Amino acid sequence: MSETYEPKSKHIPQATIKRLSTYLQVLKNLDRDKVEVVSSNPLAEACGVQGSQVRKDLAYFGEFGIRGVGYQVKSLMQSITSSLGIDHEWPMLLIGVGNLGRAMINHVSRHASAFSIKAIFDCDPFKIGDSVYGYEVLSPSEIPQCVEKMHIDIGIITSRPERAQTACDHLVHAGITAILNFAPVRLKVPDSVRVEYVDFFRNLYSLVFNLSQGGKS
């Protein structure tokens, strides 16, 4: 019942972190539907995992449930949000203002209260100065001062694959330490920089492989 939630144990599996995102998604919908309490099994089922998995995942961060009852939806959302560190705003910048970039700008502003894109950049000189969703497209040369002024840690790369490494180098040079990369390219970065890759084809390949295997040929 304290205000802060410190991890109880040293190591928390990455798999757990990724699942918390799903729990939060489902909890938001339960909350919208005015559900006040949920127990691990129904929550787990909605998320496509086992009840014991949910309980173990949550237990890494604290004791959020009530035995014999379940979890308070609202307070569990708050606990997860706090555990993930998304209970305050994370400013971000985006580089690569194509279709995907535009889609991300929209998607983030619509669905993610904790994240906010502060400025957008493009390596293509013809795009610089354009106005996109109220943002002015800036030159990559302005990234360092932007990062410093706004205390930005996270950069999003939505440029074409040919330009992704250049975009990445700009970000790293400016002191960005976390990158979300949508370009279908592996990035070379120093060990101090963490990259998360979003690769739709990975998911498509997985679907196709399982279609081919599952065999209804």
Add this chain to the structure above:
Amino acid sequence: MSETYEPKSKHIPQATIKRLSTYLQVLKNLDRDKVEVVSSNPLAEACGVQGSQVRKDLAYFGEFGIRGVGYQVKSLMQSITSSLGIDHEWPMLLIGVGNLGRAMINHVSRHASAFSIKAIFDCDPFKIGDSVYGYEVLSPSEIPQCVEKMHIDIGIITSRPERAQTACDHLVHAGITAILNFAPVRLKVPDSVRVEYVDFFRNLYSLVFNLSQGGKS
């Protein structure tokens, strides 16, 4: 050296399938740079995994390497493509023609030779009839005949979260058996239907959690 590549062992880890996508990505770039042979260690490093991991992953599908030498880049690409089942075209349909939908239409046509979006749909009556990148936006009521006529197995959902379950129901009803869902919602589907979720926030949460933990506070 035969034309078909049958899995040697029964069970192939999903993790392996997901990595093959990365290997393919890196191999494409090596091929573009006229590299003809690569051994497991450099390939692994470019992909952010161990050499032994690459060798084990590939060995699930056959013996593609030459001892003392490495792997032929071109033929390995072919082998992976064939192993994944993406050596022929997979027709798909897309439902939800917003920003994200548009971005996906582009992204798929630009980067994925094996996949092709055959038709696009939207639940919003005001969008039906619009022309987007040369496609006419169709009504969901036309999905079943489209699926049957074009032998489509895969549907992509890029609609708003509120409409995602409806979109999904349309797809399932029409006989779609594999869904790539971009909406931040868990879908209820019969066991026979496989869903892959693309959730950017999952990746962002992971970055943030590791930033918060890694502690440079």
Add this chain to the structure above:
DNA sequence: CAATGTGAAGTACTTCACAGCC
């Protein structure tokens, strides 16, 4: 008595280490 929190058991995946081959 229903449902959490948690060691202990089980499973899945990764890495090691080296025999086999080019």
Add this chain to the structure above:
DNA sequence: GGCTGTGAAGTACTTCACATTG
């Protein structure tokens, strides 16, 4: 000599089963 392919060893994650608690 260098690098693959692969059992065996190790690690990370998941599930079980139940004591614990409101």
